[in-house]
């Protein structure tokens with residue numbers, strides 16, 4: 001297992017979520033096989049994994065929907081088993097088990113939620129109106145949800161989670177099935193929650209790009225175990241294969257450059273040169289210095305940093321990597 005131990009920059013603050021050795025099996029099938037988590041308050045954590053990796057099961061356990069077979073966890077300072085009501089008070093869950101009633105309007109759904117949260121009538125109305133406005137659903141507020149697009153439903157689902165003003169939000173695959181534009185809107189909303197309200201977000205996703213875009217830290221879940229954990233940058237650094245690609249206006253310049261950069265790989269058709277790079281500034285500067293010294297006029301310079309797809313392949317050695325939403 002490749003686990004990067006990261007220093008907790010917020011020492012002293014209890015983590016929003018912590019877990020040690022979570023285990024769960026359904027019959028013979030081991031779904032979680034010892035999962036450890038440490039998620040500081042006010043951060044976004046992404047659990048990344050392919051279909052069936054155990055992401056939803058992790059969310060179900062941490063939100064007290066199903067019991068774990070083994071291990072311990074605390075959410076919002078409360079023990080998952082002994083203080084389950086405290087956990088439920090602090091969290092909101094949005095996901096595959098969506099609570100939206102198709103026959104009601106968006107506004108009615110939100111007011112129903114406010115009732116369930118025992119909010120006074122006026123406060124419920126105020127919160128519902130504020131959420132409809134924030135998620136740009138005011139115009140559609142009085143229409144039945146059955147007429148909503150997928151993106152609108154996801155927004156309403158998240159809005160319903162927010163009625164109770166949770167400190168910790170679980171988002172189980174929040175953008176699966178959404179078009180790229182709706183996906184970006186959801187990302188903006190999620191970022192806003194963290195920046196403006198300081199909530200902690202626990203996100204599961206199959207999309208590499210989503211984890212990269214949103215998460216402070218990412219854990220890669222594979223067959224019930226976390227096989228790597230760190231920031232997107234840290235995970236990418238585990239993977240060899242970064243390079244700088246230069247293109248030249250003519251073959252003579254390509255020749256000179258190829259001689260000067262030992263170990264580089266040239267492509268005569270494209271008049272390009274690939275130079276191995278760790279992605280650091282020093283390497284880039286050294287390349288530019290050589291170009292200057294030789295009076296070479298490169299037409300373009302691009303830096304390739306390995307993406308999380310490469311990370312997953314390297315960590316698991318298999319090609320059934322999570323989806324890349326950019327494709």
Ligand SMILES: Nc1ncnc2c1ncn2[C@@H]1O[C@H](COP(=O)(O)OP(=O)(O)OP(=O)(O)O)[C@@H](O)[C@H]1O
Nearest residue numbers: 026029031049050051052053054055056057058206
């Ligand atoms: N209630 C259940 N009874 C039996 N098996 C279950 C149950 N819930 C989940 N599983 C099995 O556990 C495994 C992990 O499921 P889980 O839903 O946690 O994965 P996931 O990573 O969220 O994948 P997906 O993206 O498909 O939801 C799957 O093989 C699934 O069939």
